[in-house]
């Protein structure tokens with residue numbers, strides 16, 4: 195994989211690009227960078243042009259200086275495709291990335307091939323998330339980072355009992371990503387993705403591209419019923435539930451995620 199950069203409406207975006215074939219653009223969750231998809235890149239780069247995105251304000255991308263709208267994130271995807279000379283791509287997204295994958299598929303039907311939306315929602319955030327996530331960010335600002343007493347809540351939002359018990363490398367990855375997060379960028383991203391998240395169900399009714407929605411049985415952030423409601427909002431969407439998997443399916447359960455992607459994208 196080689197580093198490339200795209201100038202976008204939300205700053206400079208770092209991309210890891212490798213392989214040849216139809217393009218597959220992978221956008222991760224809040225607090226994560228493109229390495230969330232390393233197992234997918236390793237598996238698919240012999241047949242796909244894999245593009246791993248460090249989303250705005252995360253990893254090697256520019257810090258965020260303001261909150262954003264979801265339509266701007268969809269525009270970022272278009273600008274990434276333009277920068278790489280890609281006409282049309284599969285969009286594979288997790289949580290924030292899944293929400294944006296839906297926005298992109300609805301607003302840019304000429305640039306989307308197929309979309310796989312994992313651990314995501316089309317609904318506005320509930321009261322608990324509207325309070326808990328901003329409170330976490332306030333605490334992170336006071337502590338100078340996502341550290342100390344914040345590690346537990348972050349781990350609980352992302353991982354379920356199976357990963358916490360049986361996948362120490364996944365736990366270590368989440369701790370490491372959280373500790374490296376730029377708190378000001380995370381503040382803007384959380385504001386945009388949680389309390390200001392739009393209800394996208396009506397917009398998603400206009401999606402024409404084939405879509406697969408994936409839920410994790412152990413996902414405490416977006417339980418199966420909420421992700422199922424997202425699938426129900428998208429005409430003809432396929433829906434799958436992964437057992438022993440929480441909020442970061444691609445990292446926690448790469449074998450089954452790769453099999454789902456293979457079935458859905460290689461047809």
Ligand SMILES: O=C(O)CCC(=O)CC(=O)O
Nearest residue numbers: 223224289290319323388
């Ligand atoms: O809205 C929520 O409850 C959480 C949003 C979230 O975690 C997004 C993400 O993981 O990208």
